[in-house]
Amino acid sequence: MTLRQKQEEGRRREILDKSLxxxxxxxxxxxxxxxxSRALGISSGLLFHYYDTKEQLYLEHLKTALDxxxxxxxxxxxxLGPIEVFRQIAESALSYFxxxxxxxxxxxxxxQALYADYLTEEMKETVxxxxxxxxxxxxVKAGQETGEIRQGDPLALALCYFSAIENAAENxxxxxxxxxxxxxxxxxxxxx
Numbered sequence: 001m002t003l004r005q006k007q008e009e010g011r012r013r014e015i016l017d018k019s020l021x022x023x024x025x026x027x028x029x030x031x032x033x034x035x036x037s038r039a040l041g042i043s044s045g046l047l048f049h050y051y052d053t054k055e056q057l058y059l060e061h062l063k064t065a066l067d068x069x070x071x072x073x074x075x076x077x078x079x080l081g082p083i084e085v086f087r088q089i090a091e092s093a094l095s096y097f098x099x100x101x102x103x104x105x106x107x108x109x110x111x112q113a114l115y116a117d118y119l120t121e122e123m124k125e126t127v128x129x130x131x132x133x134x135x136x137x138x139x140v141k142a143g144q145e146t147g148e149i150r151q152g153d154p155l156a157l158a159l160c161y162f163s164a165i166e167n168a169a170e171n172x173x174x175x176x177x178x179x180x181x182x183x184x185x186x187x188x189x190x191x192x
Contacts, residue, residue, distance in 0.1 A: 012050050014040060019057050020105050024173070028058055029118050055120055062126045065110035068096065068103055069132045076135065082143030086136075086161060086190055090183035093165050097172045098180050107169035133158040143190065150192045161189050 001009075018039050022031045033054050037044045051057040075088045097104040113119060113127050136158035143149030149157065164186050171178060 008050075011046075015047065015050055015057070016060065017102060020061055020102060020109065023058060023061065024105055024108055024112070027112070027118075028054075028116065055123070059123055059126065061106055061109050062113060062123060062130075064102070065106040066126055066129055068093075068107065069130050072132060073135060076139060081148065082139050082146065083148045083187060083191065085139050087183055087187050090165060090186040094168060094180050094183055097169050101173065101176065104169040104172040107166060108173050111166050111170070133162045136162065140190070144192075147192055149190045157190055161186060164189060 015036070019031070019036045022036055022039060025031075026035075031054070033044055033047055036054075036057075037047045040047070051060075072089050072092065075085050075092070078085065078088075080088065097107075110127070110130055113123065114130075119127065134155065137154045140149055140154040140157050144151060144154065168181055168186075172180065
């Protein structure tokens with residue numbers, strides 16, 4: 001990678017970091033490209049050199065969150081018992097939130113996008129792919145059949161578990177110096 005490519009990649013990362021902070025604080029409609037440029041100390045023209053539109057920038061953040069969800073989905077494909085799957089998902093998510101504040105912020109942004117009314121069709125499609133709780137239902141049911149997971153509505157249990165992970169992301173953004181919870185606490189929500 002050349003020096004110029006490194007500089008461009010660094011600038012792109014700065015734009016992503018600052019815009020993510022602004023989108024979380026002010027929402028999509030409350031954040032203008034002018035505000036993003038001003039916060040970075042760059043011209044709007046330079047911002048548009050890297051991202052053609054505000055939508056493109058926001059969509060990149062949603063796709064980052066979707067990548068995190070897809071990584072979690074990989075645990076559903078492993079030959080692990082249901083409780084171990086949930087333990088691995090929680091450990092993975094918590095470790096990413098601890099070492100990468102941007103990952104936690106992307107989760108927070110995605111959570112906001114779930115009920116936003118300003119999304120374009122492409123954004124809506126990306127958000128629809130993030131419905132991870134429904135993908136957890138077969139694993140919950142399998143755990144209920146073996147007696148590892150408590151009885152109850154499988155979707156409600158999956159939502160409870162995943163909501164706890166989302167709240168850990170939110171807490172790591174809002175209270176960055178607070179300790180992370182332990183993965184086992186999330187698993188205990190499900191254990192029989």
